[in-house]
Amino acid sequence: MPLTTEQEHRNLVRRHRKARVFARFCAAVTWSGVLLLGVLLYQVSIDGFGWLDWQFLDSFPSRFPERAGIKSALVGTVWLIGLVAVISIPVGVSTALYLEEFAGKGRIAKVIEVNIANLAGVPSIVYGILGLAIFVRYLALERSLISGALTMSLLILPVIIIASREAIKTVPQGIRNAAYSLGATKWQTAWSHVLPASFPGIMTGVILALSRAIGETAPLIMIGALTFVAFLPEGPMDSFTALPIQIYNWVSRPQEEFHELAAAGIIILLAVLLIMNATAIYIRNKTERRLK
Amino acid sequence: MTQERETDTPVAEIQDVPRAPASIKKSGIRWGEFLIKGWLGLCAFVSIATTAAIVILLLSETLNFFETVSPGEFFLGTTWTPLFEPSSYGVLPLMWGTLIVTIGAAIIAIPTGLASAIYLSEYASDKVRRIIKPVLELLAGIPTVVYGYFALTFVTPLLRSVIPDIQVFNALSAAIVVGIMILPMIATLSDNALRAVPESLRQGAYALGATSYEVTTRVVVPAGLSGVMASFLLAISRAIGETMAVTLAAGQTPNMSLSMFESIQTMTAYIVQVSLGDTPTGGIAYQTLFAVATLLFVITLVINIVSQVILNRFREVYE
Amino acid sequence: MSESPEIAMAEEQALGMHRKSVLELRNVSIFYSEKKAVNDVSFNIRRNKITAIIGPSGCGKSTLLRCLNRMNDFVEGCRVDGELLFANENLYGKDVDPVEVRRRIGMVFQKPNPFPKSIYNNIAWGPLINGYKDSTDELVEKSLKQAALWEEVRDRLHDSALNLSGGQQQRLCIARALAMEPEVLLMDEPCSALDPISTARIEDLMFELKEKYTIVIVTHNMQQAARISDYTAFMEMGDLIEFNVTKRIFTRPAIKRTEEYVTGRFG
Numbered sequence: 001m002p003l004t005t006e007q008e009h010r011n012l013v014r015r016h017r018k019a020r021v022f023a024r025f026c027a028a029v030t031w032s033g034v035l036l037l038g039v040l041l042y043q044v045s046i047d048g049f050g051w052l053d054w055q056f057l058d059s060f061p062s063r064f065p066e067r068a069g070i071k072s073a074l075v076g077t078v079w080l081i082g083l084v085a086v087i088s089i090p091v092g093v094s095t096a097l098y099l100e101e102f103a104g105k106g107r108i109a110k111v112i113e114v115n116i117a118n119l120a121g122v123p124s125i126v127y128g129i130l131g132l133a134i135f136v137r138y139l140a141l142e143r144s145l146i147s148g149a150l151t152m153s154l155l156i157l158p159v160i161i162i163a164s165r166e167a168i169k170t171v172p173q174g175i176r177n178a179a180y181s182l183g184a185t186k187w188q189t190a191w192s193h194v195l196p197a198s199f200p201g202i203m204t205g206v207i208l209a210l211s212r213a214i215g216e217t218a219p220l221i222m223i224g225a226l227t228f229v230a231f232l233p234e235g236p237m238d239s240f241t242a243l244p245i246q247i248y249n250w251v252s253r254p255q256e257e258f259h260e261l262a263a264a265g266i267i268i269l270l271a272v273l274l275i276m277n278a279t280a281i282y283i284r285n286k287t288e289r290r291l292k
Numbered sequence: 293m294t295q296e297r298e299t300d301t302p303v304a305e306i307q308d309v310p311r312a313p314a315s316i317k318k319s320g321i322r323w324g325e326f327l328i329k330g331w332l333g334l335c336a337f338v339s340i341a342t343t344a345a346i347v348i349l350l351l352s353e354t355l356n357f358f359e360t361v362s363p364g365e366f367f368l369g370t371t372w373t374p375l376f377e378p379s380s381y382g383v384l385p386l387m388w389g390t391l392i393v394t395i396g397a398a399i400i401a402i403p404t405g406l407a408s409a410i411y412l413s414e415y416a417s418d419k420v421r422r423i424i425k426p427v428l429e430l431l432a433g434i435p436t437v438v439y440g441y442f443a444l445t446f447v448t449p450l451l452r453s454v455i456p457d458i459q460v461f462n463a464l465s466a467a468i469v470v471g472i473m474i475l476p477m478i479a480t481l482s483d484n485a486l487r488a489v490p491e492s493l494r495q496g497a498y499a500l501g502a503t504s505y506e507v508t509t510r511v512v513v514p515a516g517l518s519g520v521m522a523s524f525l526l527a528i529s530r531a532i533g534e535t536m537a538v539t540l541a542a543g544q545t546p547n548m549s550l551s552m553f554e555s556i557q558t559m560t561a562y563i564v565q566v567s568l569g570d571t572p573t574g575g576i577a578y579q580t581l582f583a584v585a586t587l588l589f590v591i592t593l594v595i596n597i598v599s600q601v602i603l604n605r606f607r608e609v610y611e
Numbered sequence: 612m613s614e615s616p617e618i619a620m621a622e623e624q625a626l627g628m629h630r631k632s633v634l635e636l637r638n639v640s641i642f643y644s645e646k647k648a649v650n651d652v653s654f655n656i657r658r659n660k661i662t663a664i665i666g667p668s669g670c671g672k673s674t675l676l677r678c679l680n681r682m683n684d685f686v687e688g689c690r691v692d693g694e695l696l697f698a699n700e701n702l703y704g705k706d707v708d709p710v711e712v713r714r715r716i717g718m719v720f721q722k723p724n725p726f727p728k729s730i731y732n733n734i735a736w737g738p739l740i741n742g743y744k745d746s747t748d749e750l751v752e753k754s755l756k757q758a759a760l761w762e763e764v765r766d767r768l769h770d771s772a773l774n775l776s777g778g779q780q781q782r783l784c785i786a787r788a789l790a791m792e793p794e795v796l797l798m799d800e801p802c803s804a805l806d807p808i809s810t811a812r813i814e815d816l817m818f819e820l821k822e823k824y825t826i827v828i829v830t831h832n833m834q835q836a837a838r839i840s841d842y843t844a845f846m847e848m849g850d851l852i853e854f855n856v857t858k859r860i861f862t863r864p865a866i867k868r869t870e871e872y873v874t875g876r877f878g
Contacts, residue, residue: 019505026411029404033475034427043446044438091335098332105687114600116339121526121596122589123533125560126346128567129585133349137573154342161339174724178784181682182737182791183714187328192736193726208433215435218535218560222567244437244536251441251540259445266438277433281426318708 044270048263056264060230061246065257070265072229073246076145077214079233080242083149084156084213089206091153092160093195096202099161100168101190120158127155128222136223143224146236151219156209163205167198200287207280211273217244243269350589353582360576366583372546372557374580375566385546386584389463389556393538394531396467396552397474401531402524405478406513409520412479413486414508425480432476440540443469448541461543461555469537474527481526485519486512518602525599529592535560559588633658633795633825634679639693641674643686647849648674651693654844654854656795661817661826663840663857665833667877670846672829676797678702679827680716681709697795714741717793721800723780725772725787730755730764733772733783734790741791750790757823758786759816778809785816789824796820798828802835814839833873837861845869 003011059069095116103109131151141147171194179189195202220242227249229241243265250262358366361381369382408428412421448465451458458464489512497507513520543555544565557565566581634656641649649671656662664672674683681702683689695702702712726733734754735747743750751768755761760782764775772783781801788796798817802810817826817839830836836843836857843860845852845868853860853869864870871877 015503015506019503022505022508023411023415026407026415029407030411030416030424030479033404033408033431033479034424036472037427037431040434040438040442040446043442047445091338094332094335095339098329098336102329102332103336112336112339115343117600118593118596119339119343121529121592122346123535123560123592125533125535125563126350126585126589129563129581130342130346130349132567133353134345157339157342172724174720174722175726177682177685177718177720178724178726178787180685181680181713181718181720182787183710183741184737185322185325185710187325188740192740197727211433215433215437217435217437218564221564224567244435247441248437248536248540251437251444259441262441263445266441269435270438273433273435274430277430281429318706318711322710 041270044263044266047260048265048267051260051264052267056261057268061228061241061249065255065261068250068258068261070243070246070268072232073241073243073265074268075232076225076229076240077243079145079236079240080148080152081210081214083145083236084152085206085210087149088153088157088160088209092157092206092209093164093202095157095161096164096168097190097195100165101186101194116158116161120162123218124155124216125218125222127151128219130154131219131223142237143226143239144237145233145240147223148220148225148240148242149236151223152213152216155216155219156213159209159212160206163209164198164202167201167205168194170201171197200283204280204284204287207276207283211276211280214273214276215244215269217248220245221248346589350582350586353579354586357576357579357583360579361583370548372562375569375577379576381580383559383584383587385548386557386559386562387587388548389542389546390532390558390560392463392552392556393467393470393542393558394528396464397471397531398524398528400468400471401475401478401527405475405523405527406482406520408475408479409482409486410508410513412483414504414512428476428479431472432480434473436473436534436536437540439469439473440537443537443541455553458553459543459555461541461545462553463542463556464552466538466542466558467552469541470531470534473534473537474531477527477530478523481523482516482520485516485523488519489515518605522599522603525595525602529595529599532595533560533588533592535564539564559584563588631658632656633697634827635694635696637694637696639675639678639691639695641671641678641683642688642690642692643674644688649678649846650849652844652846652851653693654851656825656827657842658825659821659823660841661821661828661839662842662844663836664827664829664844664846665831665836665872666846666852667872668831669848671849672844672846673799675846676799676827676829679795679797680718681712682718684709714791715793716795716797717788717791718797718799719781719784719788719801722804723777723784725775725780725783727771727773729769730772730775730783731768734787737787737791754786754790755783757789757820758782759812759819760786776809778805778812781805781809781813782816785813789820793824795825795827798826800829800831803831810835833861833875837873845872847872 056069057074058071059067060072061070062068095112099109099112103112128151131147131154135141135147135150136143141150175193175197176189179193184192224239225245226239226241227245229239233240247262247265247269250258250265253259365381366383368384369380370384371380371382372385373380408424412424416424443465447468448458448460448462451462451465452460493511493515494507497511502510538558539561542558542561544557544561545555546557546562547554549556562584563581566577632655636655637653639649639652640647652675664675666672677683678691679695679702683691691703697712697716700707726736728736731747731751734751738750739747752761752765755764760779763779764770764783772780775783781804785796785801802813805813814835817828820826828836828840840857842854843857844854845860845864845866847868853864853866855865859865860869861873864873
C-alpha cells in the first residue's frame with residue numbers, strides 16, 4: 001500500500017532525525033572517552049605532583065611517606081628493561097625472519113604462527129607462573145633480575161614477533177628477487193636488504209612491546225620482585241623491585257599520603273611511556289612519509 | 293627430431309670475460325648459511341617450547357591437585373577457603389567474581405567501543421581521526437596498575453557519594469575500570485573491521501535512499517560483524533585475564549553474592565594473593581595456584597581460539 | 612614442436628660461422644602444483660645471440676624464463692621435468708647449487724627493482740657478497756658504461772638509486788646484472804614499464820651487449836622481437852609452436868598459427 005506524499009515526507013523527516021541523533025550519540029561517546037583520559041591524567045597529576053621532587057627520585061622506599069622515594073624502583077626498571085631488550089629483540093626478530101624468509105608455507109610454519117597468536121592472548125599472570133616455576137624454582141635463578149627479565153621476555157616475545165613480521169611483509173618482493181637473481185643466498189638477502197628496509201617498522205614494534213613490559217606488574221609479583229627494596233641491584237642475579245610494583249605497594253596501603261606517592265610514581269611511569277610511544281609514532285610517521 | 297649434443301667450449305675463448313669456476317655443482321655445505329638458519333629456527337622453536345612448558349606445567353600440577361581434591365568439589369563447590377581451616381576448595385566463587393566483573397566491563401565497553409568505532413569509521417573526518425586514534429592508543433597503553441589506582445582513588449569515592457551502601461572494595465568499581473581498559477581495544481579492532489567493508493556496499497545502500505543510520509546499522513555493521521564480534525571476544529578474554537585493577541579495586545573476599553556493591557575475588561586476584569603470601573612449595577595451597585591458573589588459561593584460550601576462527605571466516609569473505 | 616635443425620644450421624653456415632649453444636632445453640615441462648604451464652619444450656640458446664620468446668599472455672614464456680635461472684624455486688609447488696643443460700650440467704640436477712646458477716645466469720625484471728641504496732652500492736653489492744676482491748670503483752664504472760648509464764650518473768654515484776627515472780633505473784638494473792659478468796642475461800619484458808624513448812635506448816643497448824653476452828628476452832611486443840632478436844621462439848598455451856631464425860618467423864613462418872600471431876590475427 002503506497003504511502004501518501006504527506007506520510008512519506010513525515011517518515012523521511014523522522015528517519016533523518018534518527019540518523020542525526022545517532023551520529024551525535026556516537027560522536028559524544030567517542031569524545032567522552034577522550035574526556036575520560038583527560039580526567040584520569042588530571043586526577044593523577046594533582047594527586048601526585050606535589051610529591052615530585054629530586055628527593056623523591058633519589059630516595060629509597062620508607063615507612064614514612066615524607067622520606068619515601070622511587071630510586072630503587074626506577075633503577076630496577078631500567079635494569080629490567082635493558083635485560084628484556086637484550087634477550088627478546090634478537091630472539092623475536094630472528095623468529096620473524098625465520099617465518100617470513102626461510103620457513104616457506106608448510107605445516108611447521110603454520111603451527112608456529114597459530115601458536116604465537118595464541119601466546120599473545122595468554123594472560124600475563126600465567127607467564128608469571130611459568131616464570132616462577134621454571135626460572136625461579138627449576139633453574140634456581142631465585143627472585144632475581146634475570147628471572148624477571150626472562151619472564152617478561154617470554155611475555156612480549158609474541159608482540160615483537162607479530163610486529164616484526166608485519167614490517168618484513170611490507171618490503172617489496174622485487175627487492176628480494178633482484179638480490180636472489182644476483183646469486184645471493186637467503187640470509188645475504190635478508191641481512192643486506194630485508195632487515196634494513198623493515199628496520200623502522202621493527203623498531204616501532206619493539207618500542208611498543210617494551211613499553212608494555214614496563215607497565216606489567218602481575219608477572220613480577222609472581223616471580224617475587226620484592227616490594228621493600230632499600231638497595232640498588234648491581235648485577236642480573238640480584239633481587240630487585242620495579243616501578244609498577246612500587247606503585248602497587250603504595251596504592252594498597254590505607255594511608256592517603258601513600259596514595260599520593262603512588263600518584264607521583266604513576267606520573268613518572270606515564271612520562272616514560274609517553275616518551276616511548278611518541279618515539280614509536282614519530283618513527284612510524286617518518287617511514288610512512290618516506291614510502292609515499 | 294634429434295639434435296646433436298654440442299660440446300661446451302670454455303666460454304673464455306669466445307668472450308673476453310674472466311670466468312667463475314666452471315661447475316655449478318654444490319661445493320660443500322655453506323656453513324655460514326646453515327648455522328644461521330639453525331639459529332633462526334631455534335628462536336622460532338622458543339615459542340613452541342613456551343607453549344609446551346605452560347601446558348605441561350599447568351597440567352602436571354593440576355593433576356597433583358586433583359589427587360587431593362576431587363574435581364567434583366573443585367568445579368561444583370561454592371565455598372573457597374583454601375588458606376584457612378576448615379579448608380574448602382569450591383572454585384565457583386572465584387569464577388563468579390571473574391564473571392560479574394567481566395560482564396560489568398563488557399556492558400560498559402561493548403556499546404561504547406562499538407559506538408566509537410562507528411563514529412571513527414563512518415562519520416569522523418581525517419583530522420578527527422588523527423586526534424582520536426593516538427588517544428585510543430594511549431588509553432590502551434596505560435598500565436593496569438594505574439587503572440587500579442584510578443579505581444581506588446576516583447571511581448570508588450565517586451560511587452560511594454552516589455550509592456552510600458557500597459563497600460570500599462566492590463565489584464562495580466573494578467568492572468567500570470576494566471571496562472575503560474578494554475574499550476580502546478574494541479574501538480580499534482572494530483574500527484578496522486568496519487573500514488574493511490567495501491565502499492561499494494555503502495554506496496549501494498545510499499543510492500537506494502537510506503540514511504546514514506540505516507546504512508550503518510543494516511549494511512556496514514552486519515557486513516563487518518565477524519570482525520566486530522572477534523574484537524568483543526578478544527576484549528572479554530583480556531578482561532578475564534586482568535589482574536592488577538581487580539586486585540586493587542575488588543578485594544579478596546570470595547563469595548557468590550549477586551550484589552556488585554560488595555567485595556569479591558576473581559581468579560586472578562586469588563593467584564596474586566597466594567603469591568604475595570608465604571606459601572610453602574608443594575603444599576595444597578601452592579597447588580591451588582596452578583589449578584586456578586589452569587582454569588584461567590583454558591578459558592582464555594578457548595575464547596581466543598573461537599575469536600580466531602571467526603576472524604578467519606571474516607577474511608575468507610573479502611579475499 | 613622442436614626447431615628444424617636443417618634450416619637453422621643452413622642459415623649459420625651461410626653466415627660462415629659456427630656458433631655453439633650456451634643453454635639447451637630438452638623436453639622441458641613445468642608444473643604449478645597440478646597445472647601444467649609449459650609443455651614439452653625443446654630449443655637451444657645460441658651464444659652471443661639474442662633469443663626472443665614471444666606469445667600471447669599466459670602462454671608460459673615468463674615461467675619458462677624464470678626456470679632458466681631457477682627463480683621458480685621460490686614459487687611453492689613448482690616442478691620442472693626434462694633437462695635444461697648449461698655448462699655440461701642439468702640446471703635441475705641433484706647436486707646443482709641454485710645460487711651458483713644465478714651467479715652465472717643473470718636477470719632483469721619487468722618492473723625496475725633497484726635496491727633502496729646508492730647507485731654505487733646497487734652495482735657493487737652483488738660482486739662483493741660473491742667474494743669480489745678487486746677495485747669496486749672500476750667495476751662500477753665498467754658496468755655503468757656497458758649499460759650506457761655512466762655519463763648520466765658519474766657525478767652522483769652515491770645518490771639514492773630511487774631518484775633516477777624509470778628508464779634510468781632499468782638501465783641501472785641491467786648494469787647491476789652485468790656487474791656479475793654472467794654468461795647469460797635473462798630479460799623478462801624489460802621495457803614494458805618504460806616509455807618509448809627509454810625503450811629505444813635499451814634496445815640499442817642490447818645490440819651492443821650481444822658482443823659479449825648471450826641474451827634471452829621475453830617480450831609481448833612483437834615488433835621489438837623482430838627488431839632486435841636473432842632467434843625467436845613462439846609459444847602458445849604452454850606449447851612451443853615454432854622456433855627459428857627471427858627473419859624466418861616474421862617473413863616465412865613454417866606454422867600457420869605462428870603466421871596468424873605475427874600478423875596480428877590474435878593475441
